[in-house]
Amino acid sequence: MATNLDPKTLHDFIVGDFTDAWNALAGVPGAAHRGNFMFGRQAMTLLEWAARLCKSDGSGTALTAFSAAMEKIDSRYFTPLPGACMKGGAEFALPASPTRGPGDRQLLWAMFDLIRNGQAHQYHQINVTLTDGKEFAIGLTGASQGLFLHTSMTGGRPAQHLAFELGAAGEVILHVRTDVLFLDIRQAAADANLLGRGLTFKYLERPDPRRGAGNYNFDAAALQSALGAGGHPRR
Numbered sequence: 001m002a003t004n005l006d007p008k009t010l011h012d013f014i015v016g017d018f019t020d021a022w023n024a025l026a027g028v029p030g031a032a033h034r035g036n037f038m039f040g041r042q043a044m045t046l047l048e049w050a051a052r053l054c055k056s057d058g059s060g061t062a063l064t065a066f067s068a069a070m071e072k073i074d075s076r077y078f079t080p081l082p083g084a085c086m087k088g089g090a091e092f093a094l095p096a097s098p099t100r101g102p103g104d105r106q107l108l109w110a111m112f113d114l115i116r117n118g119q120a121h122q123y124h125q126i127n128v129t130l131t132d133g134k135e136f137a138i139g140l141t142g143a144s145q146g147l148f149l150h151t152s153m154t155g156g157r158p159a160q161h162l163a164f165e166l167g168a169a170g171e172v173i174l175h176v177r178t179d180v181l182f183l184d185i186r187q188a189a190a191d192a193n194l195l196g197r198g199l200t201f202k203y204l205e206r207p208d209p210r211r212g213a214g215n216y217n218f219d220a221a222a223l224q225s226a227l228g229a230g231g232h233p234r235r
Contacts, residue, residue, distance in 0.1 A: 004203045007053055008195055014049055018042045018182055025143040034142030037119055039178035043185060044116035050189045051092040056200045062192065067095035069188035070108070076162050077184075079107040086113035091202070095188075107162075111176065114138050135171040140178050152179040 005013075018039065025035050054063040070077055078097035084104045088094070094112055096103030103109055115138060118126035128136040141160070152158070161177040189195075207216050218226075228234070
């Protein structure tokens with residue numbers, strides 16, 4: 001019977017795929033593409049995995065510990081922004097600093113919205129048009145040649161990570177080192193002992209009980225028949 005993978009296995013897949021792909025690409029000289037977008041999306045997948053795991057802790061202790069661990073690593077993830085960016089949803093909450101105002105006004109929430117949602121749906125970060133017509137954009141790095149994951153922090157935290165610049169048209173560009181982002185999230189999840197708390201994982205479902213009946217409204221025999229008629233060989 002097909003079953004959902006447990007949280008530890010999912011963590012291993014997310015971390016392993018990022019690590020192995022990064023190191024493999026870092027060892028390729030002259031590669032035209034360095035996985036900037038792919039690694040940005042994968043880092044945010046790890047953040048969502050952690051947030052969804054925390055959601056199963058009704059006491060809120062896991063999310064509090066995860067937030068504190070992220071803030072200890074780099075408090076700039078929780079820089080307060082001038083206004084709300086991404087509203088929280090019912091399925092999970094992102095880490096936030098309790099001393100810096102509402103989470104939806106903190107930088108990490110904006111990063112998640114623009115990177116994760118943009119990459120997942122259009123393979124491009126979402127650019128924000130601000131109230132003065134100028135843009136807020138995020139620039140992502142990739143696996144430069146020779147930059148293996150274990151060397152990312154050699155010499156300390158890279159100054160480029162979470163630095164910003166103004167573009168020619170006055171746009172505000174936030175620079176994100178995807179390797180540093182990934183390593184920070186991975187370390188915070190470990191420091192908060194998310195995998196040692198006995199937490200469960202709320203898996204997405206189809207049909208979705210929240211949306212009522214209608215989709216996937218057929219049985220296994222009908223599905224087999226449709227696949228067979230479509231020329232799909234049975235193994």
